[in-house]
Structure formats: C-alpha cells, structure tokens
Amino acid sequence: MPVGHIELGGVTYRLPDGRELLRDVGFRVGDGAKVALVGTNGSGKTTLLRIIAGDIPPHSGSVVRSGGLGVMRQFVGTGRGVSTVRDLLASVAAPALVAAYGELRAASQGMHAGEAAQLRYASALVHWGEVGGYDAEVFWDECCTRTLGLPYEAAADRDVMTLSGGEQKKLVLEALLRGPDEVLLLDEPDNYLDVPGKRWLESRLADSAKTILYVSHDRELLARTAEQIITIEASTAWVYGGGFASYHDARSDRHARFEELHRRWDDERRKLADLVKRLQLAKSPKTQAAVTRLQRHEQREPELPPRSQNIRMRLSGGRTGVRVLTCSRLALTGLTAPFDLEVFYGDRVAVLGANGTGKSHFLRLLAGWPETDSVKHSGDWKLGARVVPGHFSQTHEHPELTDRTLLQILWDDCALRMEQAAPALHRYDLTGAREQTFGTLSGGQQARFQILLLELSGATLLILDEPTDNLDVASAEALEAALEEFDGTVIAVTHDRWFTRSFERFVLFGADETVREAAEPVWHQ
Numbered sequence: 001m002p003v004g005h006i007e008l009g010g011v012t013y014r015l016p017d018g019r020e021l022l023r024d025v026g027f028r029v030g031d032g033a034k035v036a037l038v039g040t041n042g043s044g045k046t047t048l049l050r051i052i053a054g055d056i057p058p059h060s061g062s063v064v065r066s067g068g069l070g071v072m073r074q075f076v077g078t079g080r081g082v083s084t085v086r087d088l089l090a091s092v093a094a095p096a097l098v099a100a101y102g103e104l105r106a107a108s109q110g111m112h113a114g115e116a117a118q119l120r121y122a123s124a125l126v127h128w129g130e131v132g133g134y135d136a137e138v139f140w141d142e143c144c145t146r147t148l149g150l151p152y153e154a155a156a157d158r159d160v161m162t163l164s165g166g167e168q169k170k171l172v173l174e175a176l177l178r179g180p181d182e183v184l185l186l187d188e189p190d191n192y193l194d195v196p197g198k199r200w201l202e203s204r205l206a207d208s209a210k211t212i213l214y215v216s217h218d219r220e221l222l223a224r225t226a227e228q229i230i231t232i233e234a235s236t237a238w239v240y241g242g243g244f245a246s247y248h249d250a251r252s253d254r255h256a257r258f259e260e261l262h263r264r265w266d267d268e269r270r271k272l273a274d275l276v277k278r279l280q281l282a283k284s285p286k287t288q289a290a291v292t293r294l295q296r297h298e299q300r301e302p303e304l305p306p307r308s309q310n311i312r313m314r315l316s317g318g319r320t321g322v323r324v325l326t327c328s329r330l331a332l333t334g335l336t337a338p339f340d341l342e343v344f345y346g347d348r349v350a351v352l353g354a355n356g357t358g359k360s361h362f363l364r365l366l367a368g369w370p371e372t373d374s375v376k377h378s379g380d381w382k383l384g385a386r387v388v389p390g391h392f393s394q395t396h397e398h399p400e401l402t403d404r405t406l407l408q409i410l411w412d413d414c415a416l417r418m419e420q421a422a423p424a425l426h427r428y429d430l431t432g433a434r435e436q437t438f439g440t441l442s443g444g445q446q447a448r449f450q451i452l453l454l455e456l457s458g459a460t461l462l463i464l465d466e467p468t469d470n471l472d473v474a475s476a477e478a479l480e481a482a483l484e485e486f487d488g489t490v491i492a493v494t495h496d497r498w499f500t501r502s503f504e505r506f507v508l509f510g511a512d513e514t515v516r517e518a519a520e521p522v523w524h525q
C-alpha cells in the first residue's frame with residue numbers, strides 16, 4: 001500500500017483577536033510513521049490539525065499532502081448534521097461519498113412532497129450507487145458489527161447520542177483504520193475509551209501501515225505508540241525523533257539550552273549597557289555607535305523556555321448528612337440489573353466499567369436531583385441532607401454557554417464581578433481567554449472552565465464524568481489536588497488508571513448488567 005505524507009513549512013496562524021497562535025511551524029510526517037502531537041490545553045493542536053486538513057487556511061506557510069486523508073475530530077459525534085450512526089459514519093467517509101450522502105439525506109427529507117422531489121431522491125440514490133455508496137454500506141456493516149456487535153441495518157438509524165462516548169470513538173476509529181485513507185489525523189482518539197479500548201487502539205496504531213498523526217494526553221498510550229513526538233509550545237513546534245521514554249529528558253535539555261542561550265545574551269547585554277554608560281560619562285564620540293550596538297543586540301533576544309503552567313483549582317464543598325446517596329433495588333432500564341449502593345460523606349467513589357454499560361446514565365440520574373426521574377429506572381434512590389450535586393458531564397454540548405464570553409458567564413450565572421472573576425480565571429490559566437466565547441475555547445480549556453463553574457456552584461457532591469479526558473497533564477494533576485482538599489463526596493466515572501489511584505471505593509458496571517463493588521479497580525471484565 002502506498003503511504004502518504006504531510007509536510008508543513010513556515011506555517012503561521014493568528015487568532016481572530018490578533019494573537020499569534022502558531023509561528024513558523026514546519027515538520028514532515030510520512031512513510032507510515034506514528035507521530036504524536038502534544039502540548040498543553042489551548043496550545044494549538046486542534047487548530048494545527050484543522051490547518052492540515054484544509055478546514056482553515058494558515059496566514060502564511062505551506063501544507064503539502066499526498067494520499068487520501070481521514071480525520072477524526074476531538075468531539076466526534078457532536079458536529080453539525082450528525083444525528084444518527086449513519087451520519088456519523090458518513091462524516092468520516094471520502095469527500096465524494098460525503099457529498100453524495102448529503103444530497104441523499106436532503107432529498108429523502110422532501111421525498112413526500114411531490115413528483116419533482118421524488119425524482120430528486122431517485123437521482124440522489126443513483127448517484128449514491130455510482131460513487132460507491134453501497135460498497136461503503138457493506139464496509140460500515142463490518143465496522144458496526146465489530147465495534148457495536150450490531151449489523152449496520154440495526155444501528156444505522158440510532159441516535160448517536162445513545163451510543164456511549166467510547167462507542168462513538170471506536171466506531172469512527174474502526175472506519176478510519178480499516179478504511180482506504182493512507183494518512184490519518186486523530187485528535188484525542190483515546191478520550192472516553194475504556195482501558196481495553198485504549199489497549200485496542202494502541203495495538204491498532206502499532207499494526208497499521210498508515211501514516212498517522214495523533215494528539216493525546218495519555219502518557220501510557222504515548223509511551224506505547226509514539227515513534228516521534230511533535231510538541232507545540234511557545235507558539236511553535238519542535239520535533240523529537242525518539243519515543244516517549246526519553247522525551248522528558250530531551251525536553252529538559254532543550255529548555256536548558258534555551259536558558260543558557262538567554263543567559264549568555266543577557267551577559268552580553270549588560271556588558272554593552274555598561275560600555276554605553278562609561279562612554280556617555282566620558283562624553284566619548286563613540287557613544288552613538290555603542291548605543292546602536294546595544295539596540296541591535298536587544299532586538300535579538302533569544303526565546304525563553306515556555307513558562308510552566310500553574311493551575312490551582314479550589315473545590316471547597318461543605319459538611320452534609322452522613323448518608324449522601326442511597327440506592328435500593330435501583331435498576332437503569334435496559335442497562336443494569338437492580339443494585340443497592342450506599343455512599344457516605346467524604347467517600348471517593350470511582351465508577352468503572354466498559355463503554356456502554358450505563359455509567360453516564362447513572363451519573364445523569366444523580367445529577368438531576370431533586371428530580372428523581374430524569375433517567376428511566378426502577379427502584380428507589382435518594383440524596384441525603386444538604387447534599388448539593390454538581391455535575392461535570394462528558395458531552396461538550398453546552399448550548400447555554402456556547403455564545404457567551406467567560407466573563408459574561410461568570411457575571412450572569414455566578415454574580416462574579418470583574419475583581420472576583422479575574423483571579424479565578426487566573427487560577428485556571430484562562431486569563432487570556434476571558435473575552436472569548438465558551439464555544440471558541442479548546443477542548444481542555446472548556447473542561448477547565450466547567451470545573452471552575454463547579455467550584456463556584458457550592459456543590460457538596462461532585463458527580464464527574466471522565467473529568468480528566470481532554471485535560472493536559474498539569475490540569476489533571478491540579479484537579480487531583482483539588483479533589484484531595486474537597487470537603488464533600490466525589491463520585492467519578494473514569495478510565496484513567498493514574499487518576500483512579502486517589503479513589504478508595506470502586507463500583508463496577510459489568511457487561512453482564514450487574515453493578516457491584518470491588519476492593520480494587522478492575523479494568524478487564
């Protein structure tokens with residue numbers, strides 16, 4: 001199979017507010033290499049992938065590609081025009097299929113409106129066949145069977161939102177990895193995957209002959225898969241030709257080199273400044289020449305290593321009744337068998353289990369309190385005295401937040417004036433984004449801001465659905481530290497083995513519909 005490539009040279013990209021997000025970015029990815037793209041939240045990874053995919057043009061520089069390109073977005077499944085499994089699969093198909101599919105969909109909606117509309121539908125169907133639509137459906141059938149255990153016919157019309165986050169990702173990954181494109185761009189493909197899912201992805205990446213550029217914050221996945229690592233920091237990209245095991249040393253060496261260069265530059269600057277002073281005092285005719293030299297030198301200041309992030313989350317909580325949650329014979333309709341569960345004040349409960357076993361539904365049910373019927377179930381459940389749930393949800397669809405700026409949201413929803421909002425945003429490293437609308441934040445910045453809203457809500461029971469997905473390493477550590485301090489109870493769904501270490505109770509949602517407690521985290525059932 002011919003393997004395609006991507007080559008960037010001198011790529012520069014400015015944000016709408018004028019800030020330079022990417023400067024002089026250049027690298028080559030080809031020959032079936034598996035290359036990781038890493039960087040802190042908001043550093044520009046998703047933007048760079050969008051530039052490579054041709055969604056947005058860079059302000060300068062070149063992007064050259066060969067081979068068919070398949071793209072998986074960070075929030076796959078939440079895009080416009082994607083409501084069914086069929087739409088989801090079509091959204092990652094070849095461009096000709098995407099266009100034919102769009103026409104077919106539009107035509108089918110007006111099908112009952114008379115002869116012209118029926119003709120349009122008929123010709124859309126013919127076109128669908130011509131561009132290979134039926135072959136694609138055979139292929140999709142294989143993908144659905146492999147990842148969902150359902151034939152395409154049974155899955156096609158299902159609402160995507162009824163698939164778990166992990167199932168959506170697996171389905172799209174299967175279609176891309178098994179599909180014809182030689183080059184793949186994958187933006188955080190491991191988010192929401194359960195642990196066996198992550199293992200599956202690791203081996204699929206390793207076995208694939210394709211050229212793959214992917215973003216991930218998962219250190220374990222990076223260690224097992226990356227042949228090269230491209231880092232975006234301080235608005236530019238640098239390439240490390242080795243794997244993750246030696247990456248940290250390479251990065252520290254690089255930073256040390258920057259510091260050394262800067263130190264030498266600073267020494268020289270001081271010497272020149274002294275010289276200028278001496279010449280000035282002596283009223284020497286050489287003064288002007290020395291001033292010019294100093295000015296030239298100052299313009300050539302080498303960059304400093306990027307500052308490290310300092311994120312501080314402050315979840316305060318408060319005392320509640322001892323019994324925080326009581327479930328008796330609770331069964332989530334179609335998802336779990338009846339189970340009993342009691343959670344006490346101060347507990348740290350990790351909810352574990354494979355993708356699609358109902359964990360998010362359970363959390364959504366709890367978050368709906370005092371409404372007890374927000375998710376279909378039988379049996380009883382209740383929250384205790386003074387228990388105020390605060391929900392961090394996996395879906396990043398927040399229509400109520402999308403079009404408001406961070407300062408507006410903090411003012412409208414939390415009555416925070418500028419003097420209070422500014423330090424809070426600072427602690428979450430969101431100062432630069434405060435005039436941006438929520439919808440324009442990067443995935444990790446959105447996650448961080450949602451945690452800030454939780455902090456401000458005064459919740460005493462945190463209900464967190466995969467909170468560390470999308471977060472960079474520094475933010476995940478800040479969250480862990482904040483949870484440690486939190487005076488209250490935490491119930492969190494997670495597939496993050498490292499994050500789970502700070503929990504002490506483990507509730508397993510089994511593939512056999514049982515819900516039971518375990519003494520240790522269980523990842524493979």
Ligand SMILES: Nc1ncnc2c1ncn2[C@@H]1O[C@H](COP(=O)(O)OP(=O)(O)OP(=O)(O)O)[C@@H](O)[C@H]1O
Nearest residue numbers: 015041042043044045046047440441442443444445
């Ligand atoms: N309209 C806008 N105005 C100002 N800044 C914007 C706008 N749209 C995006 N940005 C900023 O661009 C930056 C890059 O976002 P991008 O999504 O590429 O980051 P990322 O590296 O993928 O982060 P993450 O790890 O969180 O997914 C972010 O700081 C984001 O806030």
Ligand SMILES: [Mg+2]
Nearest residue numbers: 045046074443
């Ligand atoms: Mg991103």
